[in-house]
Amino acid sequence: MGDYFQRIVDVEADEQEAGPLAERMVDWLVSEGVITRETSGEGVYSQTADEGYVPGPRWDRAVVGSAETTWQPGPVAVMVGRDYYVGGQGQDEPDSASCPRCDATTVIIDYPEEFEADEEVWRPYREAIAAWKETSEEGSVVCSACAAAVPVTEWRFGSGFGSSFDLGALAFDFWGWPPLDDAFLAEFSRRLGHRTGEQMGKF
Ligand SMILES: [Zn+2]
Numbered sequence: 001m002g003d004y005f006q007r008i009v010d011v012e013a014d015e016q017e018a019g020p021l022a023e024r025m026v027d028w029l030v031s032e033g034v035i036t037r038e039t040s041g042e043g044v045y046s047q048t049a050d051e052g053y054v055p056g057p058r059w060d061r062a063v064v065g066s067a068e069t070t071w072q073p074g075p076v077a078v079m080v081g082r083d084y085y086v087g088g089q090g091q092d093e094p095d096s097a098s099c100p101r102c103d104a105t106t107v108i109i110d111y112p113e114e115f116e117a118d119e120e121v122w123r124p125y126r127e128a129i130a131a132w133k134e135t136s137e138e139g140s141v142v143c144s145a146c147a148a149a150v151p152v153t154e155w156r157f158g159s160g161f162g163s164s165f166d167l168g169a170l171a172f173d174f175w176g177w178p179p180l181d182d183a184f185l186a187e188f189s190r191r192l193g194h195r196t197g198e199q200m201g202k203f
Contacts, residue, residue, distance in 0.1 A: 004176055006173075007198070008188055015169040040054050052077035052078070064180070073174070078172055081169060096158040101146050
C-alpha cells in the first residue's frame, strides 16, 4: 500500500505562515501519538519531500474505525512552499475552471471526447500557476465570460474520475494510510484555521 497517498492541502495559508504552521501541526500530531519525530524516506514519493514522519503508537486515531493490526502505514510528508497538487493518478490538469466572480465554467478537458487538456484553454492557467509558484506574484487569469482578472488561487478547479486539483503553500501526504476519519480531517482543518482540499492518489 506504500504508493497510495491521502493528501490534505491548506488552500489558504500564505507562504510566510506555512512554515510555522507546519511546525505547529507536527507538534500536535506528535502529541496525539499519530506520528513521531523520527523521519524516514521509505515509501515516500511526494513531489517536494523525500521523507516524512514515521507513524506513532496512536496512528489509528486519524483513520476510520479501529486499525487492523496488520496494517503498517507509511510516513507523513509535510510540504511547504507554493505548489499545485493533483490527486488521482497520472492527470496533471483539472477538468474545468469556474470563475468565482460570475460562476462561468471553462472546460479544460472535454470528457468523454478528450482525455487531455485543451492546450489553448489551459495555457493561461498554466502560466498563471507558474507565475504564482515561482514569483511572489498572484498570477491572474482573465475570465472569458466576465473579463475579470481573477487570481489563480481563487479559481475553482473541478476534476472528475477521482482526481482533484488544489493550489496551496502547505500540504501533508499520508503515505499508505487507511482512509482518514472525517472527524480527524475536520479537527485538522480547524487547527490549521483554514479551508483544506483533500486528495487521494497513487504514485
Ligand atoms: Zn467570470
